Amino acid sequence: MPEATTLKVNGVRHTVCAEPDTPLLYILRNDLKLKGAKFGCGVGLCGSCMVLIDGHNVMSCDTPLWAAAGKSITTIEGLGSLAAPHALQRAFITEQAAQCGYCLSGVIMSAAALLERNPDPSESDIKQALARNLCRCGTHTRIIKAVQRAAGELRK
Ligand code: FES
Ligand code: FES
CATH class of the missing domain: 1.10.150.120 ([2Fe-2S]-binding domain)
Structure with a gap:
């Protein structure tokens, strides 16, 4: 059953309503429109969906929403910008x-x-x-x- 979950992504808090086992990658790309993390294999084998959670690199296709709740998530969009690249x-x-x-x-x-x-x-x-x-x-x-x-x- 969908639940409201709060995520902190690139320093901004977002509340999304989704099944708790939805892959974080789907939430980032489809709900938050952060398209930097890519869907490659979808099963934790290629690394194209990698993001940082509390500073650790994690495959977001293989991370359920519930496991990311309340943690600090950084995507490539939060690392740098066109004006100020990392x-x-x-x-x-x-x-x-x-x-x-x-x-x-x-x-x-x-x-x-x-x-x-x-x-x-x-x-x-x-x-x-x-x-x-x-x-x-x-x-x-x-x-x-x-x-x-x-x-x-x-x-x-
Ligand atoms: S999409 Fe391949 S590891 Fe996540
Ligand atoms: S998969 Fe094309 S540059 Fe790495």
């Missing part, structure tokens, strides 16, 4: 680390969680942190360079 967003543009771009909001959210806990990650740390994010276009080399660039910029 260092990761700038670095991905500089390194041209995209082909189709479908995977990238998920990749960037995982990278953001990594840089929060480890400001100076090794290449191996980056690969490990992004292991759950699949990129079918194969831009992995540029993705790693972009994360290293952003890390360097954030350490300045």
Whole structure:
């Protein structure tokens, strides 16, 4: 049965009415019109739906609404804006680390969680942190360079 649930997304409180086991991804995209997190596989295998919940990168297709209630959720829209992009967003543009771009909001959210806990990650740390994010276009080399660039910029 649908229930009213309050979520805090990108610093803003929203109350939605939905079944408690609705995937968070559906709420973000369909109810809140935040289209940055992407539907890839829908079963927790590709990482394109990754968001931060209380600073941890989480697959939103695999997170029921009830589990996100009352927590702080950050989507790619909350990381930076066109006017003031996050260092990761700038670095991905500089390194041209995209082909189709479908995977990238998920990749960037995982990278953001990594840089929060480890400001100076090794290449191996980056690969490990992004292991759950699949990129079918194969831009992995540029993705790693972009994360290293952003890390360097954030350490300045
Ligand atoms: S859409 Fe969530 S992991 Fe693939
Ligand atoms: S850039 Fe196309 S899936 Fe990653």
